[in-house]
Amino acid sequence: MAYEIAIAALGDPTRRAILEALRARPLPVAALAAELPVSRPAVSQHLKVMCAAGLLTCTPSGARRIYAIDPAALAELRDWLDRLWDDALTSFADAARAQARRSGDPA
Amino acid sequence: MAYEIAIAALGDPTRRAILEALRARPLPVAALAAELPVSRPAVSQHLKVMCAAGLLTCTPSGARRIYAIDPAALAELRDWLDRLWDDALTSFADAARAQARRSGDPA
């Protein structure tokens, strides 16, 4: 049910860049902003959205907060995609079969 | 490389609704618009974007055009998600290991 919020969050290029930056290792906000072409508050706002979407986890460590990718959200997204992919393949096969029947293969 | 355009296209709720409508069977534009709360030209514009993103295929059939989900784009998206998921799990395990070491488990 939350996959909709997650995939909507992934629509923004900056947020995908954040994901790519966190792909290797968790990072605090300042380090994250240093790798991106936008200001630190902008990153902070994106992080808020991504945390709400379940895409990231936030771990306070003293004065700083470490953000990391939450694999659970990705798993849910993957499941949704898998089901969609499966249905698409099925309806694709159905369409092909109907097409063949229409083209003179009625047996 | 095209997965970025595809996932950006999936960011819009109306486009996801189009995907859901095409999930069972391919449809022409008018039938698609009838199931959605927006006008037919709006649907047409979304279809254009989704075709450009590789998410849909367009098959002219006389005066009408039949749109269907293209499984290939979904496969590419799935691969991207899988790799991201894998990296996230790895860095998650790394972080847990580093944390354990820091908490007095040096052997």
Next chain:
DNA sequence: CAATCTCGTAAGCCACGACTTACCGTAAGT
């Protein structure tokens, strides 16, 4: 050929959201 159905495109409006600067808490270091 005329009438109608199909659909894409153009023009314009409007809201949403991404970004910036400025500010204020909170934690660590001296």
Next chain:
DNA sequence: ACTTACGGTAAGTCGTGGCTTACGAGATTG
């Protein structure tokens, strides 16, 4: 306690894109 680093929030600007209505092009039917 003062100072410095870290980071979330508020307020405001501005571009982007999703929607609508109006129109035009091609196919089908009579």
